[in-house]
Amino acid sequence: MGVFSALTTAVSGLQAQSYALENISGNIANSRTAGFKRVDTTFSDLIPDSALNRQIAGSVAAYSQATTTIQGDLSATKIDTNAAINGDGFFVVDQRQSGLGTNTTFTNANLYTRRGDFDFDANGYLVNGAGYFLKGQKIDTVTGQVVGSQPEVLRITQEQYPAKATTSIEYRANIPAYPATTRSDKTVVGSELLQPAASYTAGSDPHSTTSGGNGVVIGTDLTNFLAQSIPGGAATVYDSLGKATSVDLRWAKVSNVSAGPPAVADTWNLFVAENTSATGATVAYRNANQNITFDSTGQMTAPASGNILLPTMTIAGTTITGISLTTGGTGLTQNGDVSGQIDARSIRQDGYTAGTLDRVSISAQGQVIGTFSNGQVKALAQIATARFNAGNALKRLDGGAFEETIESGAPIVGLGTSDLIGGNVEQSNTDIADEFSKMIVTQQAYSANTKVITTAQDMLRDVFAIIR
Template structure:
C-alpha cells in the first residue's frame, strides 16, 4: 500500500500548497488595500497510528494564520477625518441597513476594523471606503460631557454653535505710578491726578467719596485730559451681539507718608458714549477704588475682581445685575510700577464670551476625539471615537471590507485606547510585504512541483507492477 499512500500524500501536499498560493494571491491583490491584514498559511502533519518502528512521515493539512495584530505602515493623507490607530485596537463600526439622513437604520451590531479612511457622507455620518460607519459617543459642545454610555453611530451635523455671554474679562496690565496725562506736569504736584472735585461740573468720583460715578458729556474733555487709556475688548451678550468695551484709568490719590500710609488709589471708567454732550453719560465709573501698596501690588479689591456695573453701550445692554461682567486680575496680573512712558501697558485682555458660529472643519485628536472648529473661533470636542481591544485579536472572524467580528476565541472587546494613540490625517496601509509574498510564492511553487513529481514517480512504479502481471 506504500505506493498508493504516496499518491494520496502527494495529493494532500498539492492541496496544501494550493491553499497557500490562494492566500498569497489574496495578500498580493490587497497589498494596496487600506487596513488590510494579510493571511499567512501554516501547515500541520497528519500521521497515522502505527507501530513505533513503522511510523511514516504522513500527509499534510493547511490552515490560515491571521495577522490582525500586526500594524501596517501609516500613510499621511491630509484628510482631517482620516485616522490611524498607532498601537493595539480596532475602530468600532456598524453597517447601514436602510433609510437616509436622520432616518438611516443600522444593524446595531459592533464590528471592528483598522481601516480608518473615514469621511463625511451627505448626511453627516463618518463612513470609511468599505462602507462601514464609525461609532462613538457624542460630547456636549457646551459642557464637554460625554453623552450616553454606549457607542453609537456618529453623526456630525453643521448645527449652529450657541453664543455665550461674556461673564469675565481677564485683564493683565501694568499701571504707571506716574500717569502722563495731558495735564500732568512734573513741576506741579498732583497735576497727574483726576481731581474730581475741581474742574468738573459733575463729580465723576465713586459714590462712596461723594461723587456720581459718571462722566457727563460737558465734562468729557476735562476727563480725557486727566486720565489714560487702558485698552479695549469686545464682549458678547446672550444672543451673541458684540459690544466694544473701552477702559480708561484715572489716578485719584498718591500714597501719603505714614504711618498710617495711604495707598495709591485709582478709578476705572468704562466708555458708555464717547460722543455724549451735555448731561448725557460719556463714561461710567465702576464705583470701586483700586489701590496698590508701595511694592506695586494690588491691595483692593481684596478678591482681585472688579465688577462692571449695568450699563448700555451703543444701544446694547451689558453686565446686567443678574449676570454681571467681572474684570479678573487674580490680584497679581494688575500691578502699579514705574513706567517711563507713563501709559498703561496692557499685556493681555481676554474675555470668555463669543457669538454663535457654524462648523467650519473637523479633525481627530490623538485621544480619539472628534474636534470641531467653528466660525466663531471656538475649538471644542464633538465626539469620542470608540476603540476596542481584544485579548486574542488574531481570533477575530474576517468579513468583507477589512472588518472583523467578535468570536468566542477572541474574547469580549475591551473598550478604550489603552496605550495606543490615534493619528489624525493618516490611514493605515496593508501589512502585506510584496517581496516576502513573492519569496513565499516561489517556495510554494517549488513544493507544488515536487508533489507532482512524487505522483509521476508513483505512477511509473505502478506501471512497472502492472507490467509484471502481464
C-alpha cells in the first residue's frame, strides 16, 4: 500500500501545482486589467489518521488566497469621470437586468468593485469597462442635501439648469469723504453736495423721501444730477427667467457734518439708473430711499443692518425687485481719497441665467460635480461606497466585481479615512516579476511530483517482476 499511497500523494501534488499554475496564469493574463486583484495560492497538508509512530507526511490540497485589500498602482487617465479609491473601500455597482436606454431595468442588488473606469453611456448612466453601473444618491442642487437614503443607479442628464433671480449684490467699496463731482469746488462750502430741490425742475427732488424729496431724477435734470454725483460701479443682474440687465449705481453726498447743524453725520444717497437716455419728465435715476451715514472714523452707522434695498424698477424692459446691496456692515467705508472717486473693491451678485451641463468631475469626497455653461458648479450626486471588515472574504465575480458573503460581514457605508482620486484608475495589483518567479517554483514542484510517480512506477514494475 505504501507505493500506491505515494502515487496518490504525487497525483494530489500535481493537482495542487496545476491549480497554482492556473492562478498564476490568470494573474499574468489580467496584469493590465483595471482594478484586478491577483489570486495567490496556499497549500495545506492532509494527514491520514494513524498512530503517533506511524504518521506520514500525507497529501496536499491547494486553496485560493485573495488579495482584494491590496491596492494596485493609480494611473492618471485625464478622464474626469474616472475615479480610483486611495485606501480601503469599494464602489457600489449594479448590473443590467433587461431593457435598453431609458427603459433599462437593474437587478437592484449591491455589488462591489475597485474598477473605477466609469464613463457616461448614451443615456447618462456611469458605466465602467466591465459593464457595471455606478450607484449613489442624487443631491438637490438648490439645498445641497442628499436625496433619499438608499443608493440607486446614477443617471446624470443634460437637462438645462434653471436660472436664479438676483437677490443680493455684495458691495465692498470706499466712498471718498470729499466727492470730486463736476460741480465741487473746495473754495465753496457745500459745493460737493447734492443741491437743494430748488435747483431741480418743479416736482423733481432726487433726495431720499425720508428727507422730504420724491427720490427721482427726471430727464430734464439728468445733466444737473450727473454733475453733483459720482459713479459707484455696475453689476449685471438677472430676473427669474435669467434675463440679464445692468444695474448702474451712483452716489451723491447730501450732508456734511463738518458744515455743522442741522447736519449730524456725513450722509449719502444711493441712486440706480433706470434710463440714462431719459428726456423730459421720464425717470432717469431712482433713489434707494435710505440715508447712508458714516461716523468720524469712516465707518457706516446707518442702515444698521448694512443692507441697502434697491428700488423696484424696470430697466431696459427687465423688472428688478427685492435686490439688496449687502455690505456686511464693514464693507462700505467713507475715508479720504485724493481721487475723489469711489474705490469699488468688490461687486458680486448671486443670480445667474439658465445653463447646460458642460462637464462632470468627481471630488475627493465622492461627489459628482457638474460644471454648467452659466458658470455654476454644483454637486449632482454622492457616489455610494462601502468597506468590509473582511474584504478578502468577498466572493469574486466576472469583471472585477465582488459579492457580499457571510464571511466578509455586512458592508460599512462610506470611505472612512480613504478618499477618491478623480481622473485616475486603479491598475491590477499583479507583479509580473513575482508571478514569473512563482511560475518557476511551481514548474519545478510539478516536475518533482512527476518524478515521484516515475519512481513509484519503477517500484511497482519490480514487484510485478517477482512473480515471473
